[in-house]
């Protein structure tokens with residue numbers, strides 16, 4: 001289920017595969033509307049999709065927010081916030097390594113997302129959940 005709260009802020013509840021593709025598509029469109037070049041908007045879309053998919057696989061349910069973001073110096077960017085109350089990540093350093101997976105996946109979702117964005121913060125507590133906040137600046 002997805003609800004658009006503001007033109008420049010998208011909020012998605014993630015609990016099925018359609019939510020993953022909807023958030024990806026709408027996030028891509030927001031990036032394009034903000035003036036991101038196609039290649040950078042695609043990177044943002046990939047990150048949204050990977051984080052939403054992680055929510056679905058590991059936490060079953062959670063939220064993804066995509067919004068315009070202003071840096072302290074006034075520069076514009078797009079911010080992706082993925083949040084869940086799932087199992088958390090016990091070995092966070094390993095989870096950020098290329099190829100490391102607990103699900104037989106590619107193990108590139110988190111490490112790739114970190115590379116594709118300009119800012120990438122992850123906070124995870126075992127038994128409590130995971131929050132990823134990432135920003136890409138408009139060039």
Ligand SMILES: Nc1ncnc2c1ncn2[C@@H]1O[C@H](COP(=O)(O)OP(=O)(O)O)[C@@H](O)[C@H]1O
Nearest residue numbers: 054058088095101102105106107108109110130
């Ligand atoms: N939201 C999450 N909740 C719990 N564990 C997660 C979450 N996201 C990622 N992980 C853990 O981090 C690992 C690496 O994630 P990722 O890089 O996306 O690779 P993959 O999903 O292909 O395994 C996962 O295998 C999983 O153990």
Ligand SMILES: [Mg+2]
Nearest residue numbers: 050054105109
């Ligand atoms: Mg993944």
